[in-house]
Amino acid sequence: MSAALRLHDVTLGYDRHPAVHHLDGEIASGALLAVVGPNGAGKSTLLKGLVGALKPLGGRIDRGALGRREIAYLPQAAELDRSFPVDVFDLVATGLWRRTGLFGGVSRGDHARIDEAIAGVGLTGFERRAVGTLSGGQLQRALFARLLLQDASVILLDEPFAAIDAQTVSDLLALIARWHSERRTVVAVLHDMEIVRQAFPETLLLARRPVAWGPTSETLRPERLLEARAMPEAFDDRAPVCDAHGAGRAA
DSSP: OOEEEEEEEEEEEETTEEEEEEEEEEEETTOEEEEEOSTTSSHHHHHHHHHTSSOOSEEEEEOTTOOGGGEEEEOOGGGSOTTSOOBHHHHHHGGGHHHHOTTOOOOHHHHHHHHHHHHHTTOTTOTTSBGGGSOHHHHHHHHHHHHHHHTOSEEEEESTTTTOOHHHHHHHHHHHHHHHHTTOEEEEEOOOHHHHHHHOSEEEEEESEEEEEEEHHHHTOHHHHHHHHTSOOSOOTTSOOOOTTTTTOOO
C-alpha cells in the first residue's frame, strides 16, 4: 500500500520551541490511524503540520501528489467560533468551497448534496437552526456533514468525540468506518483508549517524541503508556531551543 503522507525527521513547534521532535514514519493510503498521548504531547500540532497550517522547524512532510485542498481538517471544538451567524445548511455548504470557490453559488444539484449530507449525520430538520443554538453533539454532526461534502482523500480529526453524547460518538464512528471502507486515509487525535482499541487498527503514541507507532495492541502496551505519561506537561520558556537538524535529538 502506498503512503499518503511521509514524515522525514519532522520537528514542529512554535517560536522555535518544538512540540514534536524528530518524527519519522509513513501514513499509508487508506490508513485508519489514532494519535494518542498526554496533554502537551504535540498531537494537535502534528495535525496542523500535516494539513500544512504549520511549517516544520526541521525535516519535511511529503504529501506526494496531494494538494492542500485534498486534505480535510476538523480542528478541536474549542477553536470554532460558535457565535458566527450561520445556520446548519450554510455551515455544511462550506464543504463545497473546494469546487465552487468562496463566492460560488449553490446549484439545485448542490442543494440536494447538502441535504443528503445533513441527513447522513442525522440532522434532517435542523437545516435552518443557528449553529450557536446546537448542542455539542449536534454541532459535531454538522461538521462531519461538511467533511462529507469536502470528499477528501485524507481526513484529519482533532478530538472529534470530546464532550459529546454516546449516541453521537457511535454514529460518527460508523461514518469513520465508512470512510475507511472507501480507502480514505483517516488520522484522529483521541483520548479515549477504549475507542482507540475497538475502532483504530493503528496508533501513534506521541509524547513530544514518538514513543511507539504501529498496531494498536502493541503501541498501547502498559509500559509504553507509562513512558508517555512520564513526559512533563509544562511548556518551559527557559528551555534550550531544540536543534531541529539533529543535535538536540534524544538518544
